[in-house]
Amino acid sequence: MSNIVVTKSSPLLVGPSEPGTPTGSTRLSWFDELSGSSPVSLLLVFDKPIANPAETIRRALSRALVHYYPISGRLAAGSADGDEVVTYTGEGQGVLFVGASASCAVDDEAMSAAPLLSDLYAHYPDELCPSHTDPLLLMQVTEFSCGGFAVGVTWNHIFADGTGIGQLLQAIGELARGMPLPSVAPVRWDESVMTARPRVLTLADVEFLTDEDDMVFLDLTIPPSLIGRVKAEAGSDSERCTVFEAVVAVLWQCRARAVSVPEGHAATSLMFGSNVRGLVSAAEGYYGNCYISESVQATSAHVANSDTKDVVKLIKATKQKLRGAMTKNNDDDGVNSVQQQRLSAYNTLGVSSWRNIGLDAADFGGGRPSRVVLYAMQDIVPFFVLCPPCKGKDGVNVLSRMLKKEHVDRFLHELEALTSTERV
CATH class of the missing domain: 3.30.559.10 (Chloramphenicol acetyltransferase-like domain)
Known part of the structure; x- marks a missing residue:
């Protein structure tokens, strides 16, 4: 596996596709604060090809961010009580996105090779603790020589758990397949959660x-x-x-x-x-x-x-x-x-x-x-x-x-x- 080469494009920031997307601050809950600012990474591997996977998923991500716009924001200090919030201004913000290609096919051996796995993700500069200036979400789409592809997702745990990311990935998949709106309307502020x-x-x-x-x-x-x-x-x-x-x-x-x-x-x-x-x-x-x-x-x-x-x-x-x-x-x-x-x-x-948290339900078209x-x-x-x-x-x-x-x-x-x- 040492001869595998992963070639990455320059990273870019992807924001909501529609002008006029709301901006503002989102307060974090106790659950968010207790999760802490730490990175979590997962990889979805697809053995069936789709047309131009990186571009298809990038466009669908941009459309999904119209509904999930807080994910485009950054951590910031809140009011005088010191609570953290997520603020989306629409300027110089977004999800970091990388397109890539790998000189191998999708197989179990490849997916068990630690050096290759590391290359299938976009990484935070400080892999142990994302900073307030870092995006909340990083995404890399890698196309393999067989036509299959992988979607590597790294996110700051302080903003979402695995269930939330599963819901987002399903929404991106629905939009990639041509649906006009996500089937589940996203909710980021919920009084029941905030008071728990x-x-x-x-x-x-x-x-x-x-x-x-x-x-x-x-x-x-x-x-x-x-x-x-x-x-x-x-x-x-x-x-x-x-x-x-x-x-x-x-x-x-x-x-x-x-x-x-x-x-x-x-x-x-x-x-x-x-x-x-x-x-x-x-x-x-x-x-x-x-x-x-x-x-x-x-x-x-x-x-x-x-x-x-x-x-x-x-x-x-x-x-x-x-x-x-x-x-x-x-x-x-x-x-x-x-x-x-x-x-x-x-x-x-x-x-x-x-x-059972929706990660295996993401479908980008294949x-x-x-x-x-x-x-x-x-x-x-x-x-x-x-x-x-x-x-x-x-x-x-x-x-x-x-x-x-x-x-x-x-x-x-x-x-x-x-x-x-x-x-x-």
């Missing part, structure tokens, strides 16, 4: 990974047979086990078995985000941040030695606390801190789900993506992401950087043992 007060998961007591803690990239598919067995074992007539709970329980347990811990009572923590649009009655089409982070804590020995169904119960019990984690009281200070006990970085595992790929700019803690299945494959695609090299073989052995046995 999420609970804070404090990470001050979690050690972060260092440059020496190199995590191995794994591209896995969890088969439907294993998912089905865990769901059947852990579910009941009154409460079903979800795909998320089944897959996360399996991976957390296999990892705990693979990573030898000197003391069986050592703490391990699983952190995941949950979409709470329904809990706060967010308007349809709201595309800002609207999620909270949850943490499941247990001993490594408990996770490793329990039945998988009991690990599911740990995850389910934490998810059921979500309703109590929110308050509508405007007099509340908005912060109900949840402290974690001191944890090493390697005993802390992050998980995110990109299933059909839905053949796969959705995570690109990690920085490893803060070991993590894995649940992605929609790759085209032609069943089950759940999992992309991870959660294991050091010395633990990979044992982890894969444990996963294979769970997959092949009738006992879960």
